[in-house]
Amino acid sequence: MRTISDVSTGGDRSTVGIAIADGILHFELALAYELFSAVADRYDLMICGAGPVRADGRFLLEPDHGLDRLVEADTVIVPGWAELDVDPPADLVAAVRAAHEAGARIASLCTGAFVLAAAGLLDGRRATTHWLYADALAARYPRIDVDPDVLYVDEGSVLTSAGKAAAMDLCLHLVRLDQGSVVANAIARRLVVQPHRPGGQAQFVTTPVPEPHDRPFSELLAWAAQRLNEPLTVDDLARRANLSTRHLGRHFRSATGTTPLQWLLTQRIRRAQELLETTDDSMDAIAGATGMGTATTLRRHFGRTVGVTPGTYRRTFRSQAPPTGA
Structure with missing residues (x-):
């Protein structure tokens, strides 16, 4: 079994600066630190603040660097x-703005969008933020197109x-x-989270999410994921799950936030990314292995x-991953 270090050798190092100030939320800070630390051979990580910072009003944090290092x-x-x-804080806002003007990519987590x-x-x-505070963001900053x-x-340069x-x-x-999908997927496995959820997926669904013991549906997803080379249809999935296509669609939406066809396409694209990174297979071969039929369909x-x-x-990513079987 390959580890993160196995799949993340080589490639250029990148510097990630985490900006902190009094009032910062510790969960998102710890999350970002843990995730980028998981590939320390690819990222130099800096915690930047104007001085000792209280997170959530309780945790006292000592930054590694000043805000000017952003x-x-x-x-x-x-x-x-x-x-x-x-x-x-004005110094935090100014430092983030200066980093962007210097060419940095800026990403906010949750209500960091207000900064x-x-x-x-x-x-x-x-832009988006936590759905509870989206109206407040839109009201305070009307020039932003807030999507809750x-x-x-x-x-692009702002996320x-x-x-x-x-x-x-x-x-x-x-x-x-x-770093490509191989490295990202390795981190996700280590953190025991879903490797990829498209950004356009809904923040929450109003229908109940199936319980973890919903084995038939979990087995359906596993069954389909093992047959991405086949031209699976919604009817195929419904027959396998012994459901009507309408019932399957509702079940899929509640469990994944998307439709069966969109879920299948996402899995096919993810598989294509892995093959592009880890093999020398032709476009036609990858199209066949991912159920997209032809290289033209794959490219589209x-x-x-x-x-x-x-x-x-x-x-972009071929040199960053080892050959299959490494």
Whole structure:
């Protein structure tokens, strides 16, 4: 079994700065620190603050560096912010703005979006935050296109996430962008979380989520994941689960937040990413192995979902993963 260190040798190091100040939420801070520390051979991690900081009003934290060091980071993470009834500290806002102007990618977790908003980084952009505070963000900063219904929003140099678990999704998304799906999936396995949830997935669903002991549905997902090379349809899944297609659709939506076809496409794309990173298989072979039939279909779906062609993706990440069987 490969470890994270096995799949993360080589490649350029990147600096991640986590910006902290009094009023920061410790959960998102600890989450980001744990996740990026899991691939310490790929990231230099800095905790930056103006001095000793109280998180959640209880935990006293000593930063490694001053806020001025954020301008040296390739990525700046702003954890959740508790004091929503007051403006964030001016020195924190100025440091985040300066880092962005210096070329850093800025990502907020949960209510950290209020810090980005105060810095003017979300003006004219689509953004999200925890759904409980989305109305407050939109009211205070009307120039932001606030979307309360998604897990995270990637606007290129500025990214925002919803709360808690969605913050993990965004951090894994950043690692996937930087290091590829093999490394991101290895971190997810270590942290025992889902490797990939698309940012457009709903923050919550109103229908009950199946209990963990719902074995038939779990077995259906496992069965389908082992047959991605086959042209599976919704009818195939419904027959396997002994459900009507309508009932299957409702069950899928409540459990995964998406439709059966979209779930299948996501699994196919993830498998294609792994094959592009870890094998020299041709595009036609990868298309066949992922149930997309032809290289043309693969390129169309891959480009629409990932944002680059399969060839570009392979050139970017192929050197960062060992050959299959390593």
